[in-house]
Amino acid sequence: MKTSIRNVYLLPYVVWIGIFVVAPILLIVYYSFFDIEGKWTLSNYKMFFTPIYLKMAASSVWYALLVTFFSLLIAYPAAYALTKTKHKQLWLLFLILPTWVNLLLKVYAFLGIFGTYGLANAILAAVGIGPKQILFTDFSFVFVSVYIFIPFMLLPIFNALEELNPSLVDAARDLGASAWTTFRRVVFPLTLDGVKAGCQAVFIPSLSLFMITRLIAGNRVITLGTAIEEHFLVTQNWGMGSTIAVFLIIAMAAVVAVTGNRKRG
Amino acid sequence: MKKLTIFFAAVFGAALLLYYVSLALNRTEGYVGKNTLTVYNWGDYIDPALIKKFEKQTGIKVIYQTFDSNEAMMAKIAQGGATFDVAVPSEYAISKMKEDGLLIPLDHSKLPNLKYINPRFLNLSFDPGNRYSVPYFWGTVGIVYNPGMLGGKKITSWNDLWDPDLRNQILLVDGAREVIGMGLNSLHYSLNDTNKEHLKEAKEKLDRLVPNVKAIVGDEIKMLLANEEAAIGVVWSGDAAEIIAENDKLDYVVPKEGSNLWFDNMVIPKTAKNIEGAHKFINFMLDPKNAAQNAEYVGYSTPNKKALDYMPKEITEDKRFYPDFDSIGNLEVYKNLGKRMLAYYNELFLQFKMHRK
Amino acid sequence: MRSNHKWGKVYLAVVFVILYMPIVYLIYYSFNSGGTMHDFEGVTLDWYKEVLHDTRLWIIVLNTITIALLSSAISTILGVMGALAIYYVKSWRMKQILLMLNNVLIVSPDVIIGASFLILFTMIGIQLGFTSVLLSHIAFSVPIVVLMVLPKLQEMSSTLIDAARDLGANQWDVLTKVVLPYITPGIFAGFFMALTYSLDDFAVTFFVTGNGFSTLSVEIYSRARQGISLSINALSALLFLLTIALVIGYYFISQKSAVSGMGGRRR
Numbered sequence: 001m002k003t004s005i006r007n008v009y010l011l012p013y014v015v016w017i018g019i020f021v022v023a024p025i026l027l028i029v030y031y032s033f034f035d036i037e038g039k040w041t042l043s044n045y046k047m048f049f050t051p052i053y054l055k056m057a058a059s060s061v062w063y064a065l066l067v068t069f070f071s072l073l074i075a076y077p078a079a080y081a082l083t084k085t086k087h088k089q090l091w092l093l094f095l096i097l098p099t100w101v102n103l104l105l106k107v108y109a110f111l112g113i114f115g116t117y118g119l120a121n122a123i124l125a126a127v128g129i130g131p132k133q134i135l136f137t138d139f140s141f142v143f144v145s146v147y148i149f150i151p152f153m154l155l156p157i158f159n160a161l162e163e164l165n166p167s168l169v170d171a172a173r174d175l176g177a178s179a180w181t182t183f184r185r186v187v188f189p190l191t192l193d194g195v196k197a198g199c200q201a202v203f204i205p206s207l208s209l210f211m212i213t214r215l216i217a218g219n220r221v222i223t224l225g226t227a228i229e230e231h232f233l234v235t236q237n238w239g240m241g242s243t244i245a246v247f248l249i250i251a252m253a254a255v256v257a258v259t260g261n262r263k264r265g
Numbered sequence: 266m267k268k269l270t271i272f273f274a275a276v277f278g279a280a281l282l283l284y285y286v287s288l289a290l291n292r293t294e295g296y297v298g299k300n301t302l303t304v305y306n307w308g309d310y311i312d313p314a315l316i317k318k319f320e321k322q323t324g325i326k327v328i329y330q331t332f333d334s335n336e337a338m339m340a341k342i343a344q345g346g347a348t349f350d351v352a353v354p355s356e357y358a359i360s361k362m363k364e365d366g367l368l369i370p371l372d373h374s375k376l377p378n379l380k381y382i383n384p385r386f387l388n389l390s391f392d393p394g395n396r397y398s399v400p401y402f403w404g405t406v407g408i409v410y411n412p413g414m415l416g417g418k419k420i421t422s423w424n425d426l427w428d429p430d431l432r433n434q435i436l437l438v439d440g441a442r443e444v445i446g447m448g449l450n451s452l453h454y455s456l457n458d459t460n461k462e463h464l465k466e467a468k469e470k471l472d473r474l475v476p477n478v479k480a481i482v483g484d485e486i487k488m489l490l491a492n493e494e495a496a497i498g499v500v501w502s503g504d505a506a507e508i509i510a511e512n513d514k515l516d517y518v519v520p521k522e523g524s525n526l527w528f529d530n531m532v533i534p535k536t537a538k539n540i541e542g543a544h545k546f547i548n549f550m551l552d553p554k555n556a557a558q559n560a561e562y563v564g565y566s567t568p569n570k571k572a573l574d575y576m577p578k579e580i581t582e583d584k585r586f587y588p589d590f591d592s593i594g595n596l597e598v599y600k601n602l603g604k605r606m607l608a609y610y611n612e613l614f615l616q617f618k619m620h621r622k
Numbered sequence: 623m624r625s626n627h628k629w630g631k632v633y634l635a636v637v638f639v640i641l642y643m644p645i646v647y648l649i650y651y652s653f654n655s656g657g658t659m660h661d662f663e664g665v666t667l668d669w670y671k672e673v674l675h676d677t678r679l680w681i682i683v684l685n686t687i688t689i690a691l692l693s694s695a696i697s698t699i700l701g702v703m704g705a706l707a708i709y710y711v712k713s714w715r716m717k718q719i720l721l722m723l724n725n726v727l728i729v730s731p732d733v734i735i736g737a738s739f740l741i742l743f744t745m746i747g748i749q750l751g752f753t754s755v756l757l758s759h760i761a762f763s764v765p766i767v768v769l770m771v772l773p774k775l776q777e778m779s780s781t782l783i784d785a786a787r788d789l790g791a792n793q794w795d796v797l798t799k800v801v802l803p804y805i806t807p808g809i810f811a812g813f814f815m816a817l818t819y820s821l822d823d824f825a826v827t828f829f830v831t832g833n834g835f836s837t838l839s840v841e842i843y844s845r846a847r848q849g850i851s852l853s854i855n856a857l858s859a860l861l862f863l864l865t866i867a868l869v870i871g872y873y874f875i876s877q878k879s880a881v882s883g884m885g886g887r888r889r
Contacts, residue, residue, distance in 0.1 A: 010711075013704035013764075020761035021726050024738035036604045052619055078637045081630030090873045091634070098641045099818045100865060101648070101858055102842050108850065109644035111485060112651075112659050116494055119647070133433075135494065136480040147640070151818070155811045156773060162807060163777055193773040200725070201769055201815075208731040214439060218480020219618050225731045227615070232733045233336045234441070235611040236604070245734050253722045266798045268876070269806060273695055280691040287684035294677055296834055303834065308844035309851070328834040329678075331844030337828060344740050347750040347832020492660050511658060 025249065032242035036235075044243035053227070057247065060223040064206040067145040068153075071202050072195065074146065075153035082154075083161045092158060096151050107144065107215050114140050114216075136218035144216045145206055152205075153198040160194025161187075196259045204252050224248055295326040302542040303328045305338065305349040305534070312562035319549050325542045342367050342534045349536045350543040356391040356528045357442075359398050360601040368397040369533045375544040378551035385590065386528070386568040389598060398530035399547055402565035404502035404586070405526055405596060406443055407519040409509070414496035423451035423520045426497065427474055435474070436489055436498040437481045441607075441614035442599060443525070444471065444481075447499060450522045450595075457600040461609070468613045475621050490515065501527065503565035506586055510564060517585045523595025528568075645862060652855035659852070669856035679841070679857065685752075686821065686838040693759035694816035700760065701767025701812055702805075708768065709775045724765045735762060736829030743830060750832030758830045759820045766819060767812030774808035775801075 035041040047053065082088050082095070098106075113119045114134040121131045134140050164187060172182040188195075208225030219226075224244050231241030291297050304311075308331040316327045330349070332338040335358040342349060343365060354362060362368050373379060373395075379387075382400060392398045410420045414434075420426070426435060426447075437444055446456040448467030458464065479495050490498045491511040500508070505517040531550065533543045549555060557575035560567035566586050567573070573581045581587055590596070602610070648659075652670070656663035673679065708720050727735060739758045740750075748754050778801070786800045802809075824839040831840060842854055 009703045009707040012700055013707045016700055016704070016761065016764055017720075017723050019742070020739075020758075020764075021723050023742060024730070024735065025726060027738045027741060028734065036608050052616060055619060074637065077630075077633055081634045084627055084630055085634070087873075090870070093814075093869045093873065094638070094866075095641065096814055096818065097862075097865060097869065098645055100821050101645055101862055102839055103822050104824070104839070104842055105648055105850070105854065105858055106644045108485070108488070108659060109647040111488065112492075113644065113647060115489075115492055115660070117492065117660070119643075147644075150637075150641070152815065155815065156770060159770075159774060159807050159811055160777075163774070193776060197769050197773045201728070201766065204725060204728050210731065210733075214481070214483055215485055218436075218482055219439060220480070220621060222615075222618055228731045229733050230611070230615070232737055233334055233340075235608055236336055237608055237611075238737070241734070245730060248730065249726055252725050252728075256722050256725055257718065266802050269802060269809065272810075273699075276691050276695045280688050280695070283684050283688040283691070287681050287688065290677065290681050290684070294681070296681075301834075308841070330832075330834065330836065331841065333828075333844045340737065340740070341829070341832070344744045346740075346744045346748075349832075488659070491658070 028242045028245050028249075030242075031238050032246050034239045036237045036239060041239075044239050047240060048243055048247060053244070056222055056227060057224060059221070060207050060225075061251075063142070063145075063209075063221060063223065064203050066142050067149060067206045068199050068203040070142060070146045071149045071153040072199065075150050075198065076157055076195070078150075079154050079158040079161055082158055092155075095154060099148075099151050103148070104211070106147075107212060110140070110144055110147075110216060111135065135216070136220055138217070138221070141212065141217040141221050144212050145209060148212075149202040149206060152201040156194040156197035156201065157191060158194075160191035164190055200255065200259060204255060207251060208248060296328055298326065300324060300542075301326045301328055302350045302539050302546055303330060303348050304546065305330050305332060305342075305352040307331060307353065307529075308333065310353065310529075310563060312559050314562075315550070315555055315559055318555070319546060322549070323542070323545055325539070325545070327546075339365075339367070342536055345536055347536065348538050349534050350539045351537075351546050352532055352534050353401055353529050354532060356389070356398075356530065357599045357601060359530060359532060360391045362532070362534070363392070363397055364601075367535050369535055369537060369540065370396050371399065371533065371547070372544060375541075376548045376551065378548050378553075381551060381553050381556070381569050381571040383568055383570040389528070390600060391528075391598065392530070398532045399551065400568040401529045401531050401550070402503065402560070402563065403526065403528045403568050404566050405519050405588070406446070406499070406501055406524045407505065407517055409490055409498045409500050409505045409515050409517050411490075411493060411496045411515050413514050414493060420497065420518055421521055423447055423522050425520075426477065426499075427451075427470075428477075431477045431497065433477065433479045434496045435477045436479055436486050436495045438486055438498075438500055439481050439483050441611045443499065444617065445610050445613055446525060447471075450520065450524060453522060456523075456525055456597045457602060459602060459606050464609065464613060468617060471617050472620055478621065481618060481621075487511075502586055503563075506564045506566075519585070519588065519596075523597065526596040526598050528598070529565075648855050649859040649862070652852055652859045654852060657852060659850075659855070669852045670860070672853040673857045673860065676853070679853075682836050682838055682841055683857070683861065685835060689752075689755055689759055689837060690817050690820040693756055693763055693820050694813050697760045697763035697816050698767050698809060698813045701764045701816075702771055702809060704764060704768045705771035705775055705805075705808075706801075708772060724768050727762050727765050728769075732823065732825030733829075736826040739826065740829040750830060751835040754830040754832075755827055755835060755837065758826050759823065762823070762826060763816035763819050766815045767809075770812035770815055771805055771808040774805040778804050 032044055033040055033042070035043055082091055085091055116131065120134055125131055168186055169182055172186045177185065207223065208228065209223050210225040210229045213219065213221045213223055213226045228241045228244050231237045231244070302325045304327055306329065316329060319325070320327055332341070335355050338352060338354060339358060339362060341347065342352065376399065379399060386400045386403060387395055408420055412418065445464065445467060448471040449456055449458050449463065452463070452467055452470060454463045454467065482489065486498055486500055487504050487508050489495060490508050502517065509515050509517060531547050533540060537543055550559065551569065553569055553571035554575055556567050556569035556572035560572060561576060651659045651662065653665050654662050655666035655668065704724065708717055711717050711720065739761070743750065743754045782800055783796055786796050791799065822839065824843050827837050828840050831837070842850065845851065845854065
């Protein structure tokens with residue numbers, strides 16, 4: 001009886017995994033063994049371990065870490081402040097709304113804002129710092145990436161905070177814990193699952209960011225995603241593209257394994 | 266639970282309603298039915314008024330679908346599964362599509378207007394005898410620059426870009442053959458060079474250009490140059506015309522060492538269902554008056570000789586976009602170098618990009 | 623404590639300003655008679671007029687919204703099932719395997735998803751168009767729903783379910799009266815994330831669409847070669863204002879019905 005109910009949940013999900021996850025993975029692994037002329041080969045894997053791709057992998061991980069870190073840094077306090085407002089669900093929706101405007105359009109707006117004669121430089125000039133090169137720098141790349149990913153970090157954290165029992169916080173305060181201690185010992189640990197979900201939802205896709213690496217970073221930042229994009233769409237070297245994808249999937253598995261919960265009571 | 270049920274019921278209800286409305290709209294607009302023609306083209310690469318005119322003349326309803334790169338378009342056509350009656354690939358894509366058997370030969374008897382095309386643009390290496398393709402627009406690769414930002418300095422050649430005064434001033438277009446080709450041209454090698462020593466030499470020369478390169482970008486290069494984000498850009502002539510239309514302080518030059526000559530062409534892919542209509546459409550676009558109207562709307566150079574008579578003199582006499590071919594000796598059309606060589610070009614370009622970090 | 627709240631609000635306000643800055647920028651330039659997204663020349667409504675007369679664009683907008691709503695609703699249902707499945711699986715290893723498979727689509731770059739789906743659909747023999755786009759949007763939205771719902775489930779103490787069962791509740795009752803109400807915030811979060819994914823997606827849709835069917839982002843991306851016209855800005859502005867109106871409307875209606883109808887339900 002019990003197991004049959006469970007199978008009801010499991011079945012559609014497993015069917016979905018079979019068709020849309022396992023089949024594509026098999027396709028990718030299959031393609032990764034072919035070179036550009038369609039001959040069976042291991043050279044793509046050898047290629048991946050040359051300095052150029054290793055460097056690219058390292059810089060992808062580094063930027064993904066930066067993006068995740070800053071997203072968390074900004075989203076956590078925002079989520080916290082949000083739970084303290086009246087009409088919090090409404091404000092939450094308003095935080096998500098900007099993501100529904102087409103990404104390319106927003107990126108074009110950022111090109112205008114960060115440009116030499118843009119808003120950001122006008123403000124810098126007004127406060128006396130003087131114009132700076134903002135576009136095509138690491139700063140603008142991380143800024144825009146964080147901009148894109150904030151809602152994905154914010155939502156799970158907000159939900160976790162919402163579930164937090166306020167009496168626990170009150171109790172800690174009554175026992176004389178400072179605000180910081182209360183946060184560190186009570187609030188943060190209890191919302192850790194939300195933080196983990198948020199980090200996964202940000203770190204993993206930011207490994208494979210593309211478009212904005214070109215538009216905002218002017219190809220100064222090249223991630224694995226950019227390389228895959230090029231191999232699939234420009235070089236037409238699906239084999240090499242698939243090989244990089246295989247490594248991305250392995251990296252993702254590692255992230256899940258690290259952040260996964262060992263045991264649930 | 267009740268809240269969830271109501272919410273999901275509302276969402277499904279709204280979706281079905283919208284689906285119904287869009288079906289109804291499609292029907293009143295005539296997009297469903299037998300007498301349609303699917304044109305697969307770059308976004309905004311045709312005057313919409315011409316589509317209207319074609320529909321009125323022939324009674325065929327045009328479905329205009331768009332792509333954003335030759336490669337993505339080829340992947341779609343190669344897989345089949347969707348109807349495309351006319352497509353507009355660039356010349357190197359045509360040789361590839363020909364090789365892969367993705368094109369249907371044209372019936373020249375149904376294209377009487379082909380005679381208006383300048384013979385210089387017919388019978389080119391990528392499609393001898395124009396069996397599969399008819400030129401749509403053409404152009405060159407060159408340098409757009411802003412004399413005001415360079416203190417009046419003039420740029421005439423690729424080698425001018427290596428000037429140490431131009432630090433952080435150059436935008437490059439994100440294309441392996443364009444950038445490597447620029448390196449090759451600056452060394453007076455052919456754009457279609459396959460000698461690996463020459464290619465390495467070109468790449469090393471490009472590495473020395475790095476301090477001058479501000480960014481390697483895509484289509485947004487037009488906006489950035491018109492905005493005076495940088496003083497110099499390496500671009501296709503069609504883009505250059507648009508940039509100059511927006512900001513007339515800029516100028517365009519085809520470098521004297523030589524450069525690339527490119528074509529976008531109309532073809533009938535093997536996914537076509539309305540081959541008769543496709544020929545009608547191609548012939549319609551070849552009509553001099555229509556070609557002139559289209560060239561004025563899009564701003565690229567038309568290969569239609571007769572169409573030039575219907576266009577304003579200041580466009581057709583602009584030597585930057587309608588050059589005398591005798592004055593520029595070394596304009597080359599990209600050859601299909603084969604997959605392996607192309608992969609090598611891309612590898613070098615990737616190394617060049619990574620080198621910048 | 624008081625002052626803390628005030629700082630919280632200031633901080634939120636700053637976050638809001640940054641999030642809305644590019645959108646305000648886009649809307650501002652949708653009134654520009656100069657035709658570009660820089661150098662504001664004068665105020666005009668021409669772009670709005672152009673949009674209102676473009677039936678093809680409106681069909682595309684309808685397609686986009688239909689796909690977004692349908693795909694996120696269906697993927698939310700599938701995703702909740704998936705989260706429950708993962709939650710109920712006993713072995714830790716099995717759980718990890720399911721989670722990893724779940725996340726594959728999140729990490730895979732869109733181009734790969736798009737290309738492999740294209741091959742998949744042609745292999746199965748599904749005509750490219752509405753169905754193929756809908757199926758792929760459902761496919762890539764499911765994992766994010768699972769990620770949003772799962773933490774909620776894991777927070778729920780199992781004693782809650784045991785207690786309900788001891789009181790004689792059957793499986794269905796446990797699900798609808800205990801589990802689902804508890805994870806409702808997660809479900810909504812998942813739905814809205816799925817909606818976001820669907821509205822934003824370009825690369826996957828591009829590969830699997832055809833036969834005259836198109837979505838807004840495919841249209842916008844392919845217009846980039848010629849420079850995006852301000853009528854797209856105008857369209858986005860209209861849609862954005864419409865969404866804001868809908869969100870506010872929905873919120874106050876649900877607020878009201880919550881007070882009158884299911885007062886006890888709301889936290």
